[in-house]
Amino acid sequence: MSARLVKKKVERQRKSKSVMDRVIVENFKNAEKWKWGIMIGIPSLGQVRMEWATAFSSVIIPMNFSTSRVVVPVSIINPLSYHVAEAQNIIVQSLIRSEQDWSHLCLIEDDVIIPPDIFLRLAKWITHGVYPIVSGLYRLKSEPAEPMTFRGRGNGSYTGWMKGPGAIERRADLPDTITPKEVVFCDGVPTGCLLISKKLLQVAWNESPEIQLSREMSDGSNYKLACREVFKTVREAGQDPETGVYYTRMGTSDLEFCDSTMRNGWLKKAGYHQAAKMKYPFPVDLKLDCGHISLSTGKVY
DSSP states (O other): OOHHHHHHHHHHHHHOSOTGGGOOOOOOOOOSOOSOOEEEEOOBSSOOOHHHHHHHHTOOOOTTOSSSOSSOOEEEEOOBSSOHHHHHHHHHHHHHHOSSOOOEEEEEOTTEEOOTTHHHHHHHHHHHOSOSEEEEEOBOSSSSOOBOOBSSSSSOOOOGGGGOOOHHHHHSOOOTTOOGGGEEEESBOOSTEEEEEHHHHHHHHHHSOEEEEEEEOTTSOEEEEEEEOSSOOEEEEEEOTTTOOEEEEEEOHHHHHHHHHHHTTHHHHTTOHHHHTOSSOEEEEEEEEOEEBOTTTOOBO
16 A cells, blocks of 8 residues: 555544544565574474473564564474484475575474573574574483583593583683573584574585485375485494404484584585684583483483
């Protein structure tokens, strides 16, 4: 409606004696794309505990996190009854092929209880834009419950941050309202509460091999789903051609993804040059303190 017609309509309604005629309703739709959008991916066997569901339904969406809407657009993808790495690859494929221009993927596993301000905290990292991967903090289901923060491989959990921020954290480029004592930088992080930028995942997707997964349809039939192996559960065995020694290598999809990201130069290729120069490029936000719940007993670690 033109400005002239709006002016005439307002004048007519002002003179009207009818209350309804004095109610002015104008609908506006933004023609621009949303600035930010987070797709949430939840690998699951199909059952979650009430504690997890309550925590997930209580999260706060950042206000005005896009230029046109009050809430950030969120999509939820739930691959059921796949191995973790397979489910993660289906989620990544949904992100890459989506018609909506999502900027980030947030992986949340079905036994990780997230805090209500998770997206308020992640919004700070997203707008900061320096690090394409940001993890929440949670612990192994063990006694004692060790934090899943890693520097190096084969040396267990890194716990130096418990004594206070180190030189790496004090020198790091952090979002304005996040302090060095609230962060630890690692070279290995889990995927239970993990933010990953689409730019990085697009590079990883382009360079990952194709795989075939089975998908069950509503009529009970199956068909092969073409996908790419961005995430991989390591199960390898072989013989060293020089020494003749047999070896085995086993690992989880989360640390293998971190290793591939650094080994293949995905950080630099995705445009994250500052993070690419770091020995420990993956920040763990210690304020995103998550619970790790036992699905059988309900105990939270």
